[in-house]
Amino acid sequence: MTKATASLLYSEDHEWVLQLGGNRVRIGISDYAQDQLGDIVFVENAEMDDKVTANETMGTIESVKTASELYSPVSGTVVGVNDSLGDAPETINEQPYEAGWLIEVEMSNPEELEALLSEDEYKEFVSEGDV
Structure with a gap:
């Protein structure tokens, strides 16, 4: 199992969420996701002041293997x-x-955090191969 971090929450789309305080969060992709993608060569992020919606596209990530959508958790x-x-x-x-x-x-809508997975739940999700 690739590493995960206990202080983070995870989406089934392999993004992680770190709560920074108040209603602010930081988002990235999991170690598992980057490992599956391979060498990442390009990222197209959402931009400042963009509105993002849970489970909808917030950008694109490209690797030597493939291009994938990034989904906001x-x-x-x-x-x-x-x-x-x-x-x-x-x-x-x-x-x-x-x-x-x-x-x-x-x-x-901070309540959306409740739909995300804990580290243990994410590890189980990944190990079941439902990715």
């Missing part, structure tokens, strides 16, 4: 974007939970 307004990924998308492969984060969102 929560609804709200983008208040931070990791612009460094434009020049160094491989950061997601190297540090998916640290410097490889994607966006920060001011949530409009």
Whole structure:
């Protein structure tokens, strides 16, 4: 099993959510997801002040193997974007939970966090192969 982090919540689309305080969260993709994608070569993130909706597309990620949609695990307004990924998308492969984060969102509906998976639930989900 690739690593996960206990302080995070996870979506079944393999995005993680870190609560930053108040209604603000940071979003990225899981270690499992980056491992499955392979070498990441391009990321198209949502932009500042964009509105994102839970379970809807918030961007695209491309690797040497494939291109995949990124899905927002929560609804709200983008208040931070990791612009460094434009020049160094491989950061997601190297540090998916640290410097490889994607966006920060001011949530409009914090209750959506309740639908996300804990670390243990995510590990079980991934091990069942329902990915």
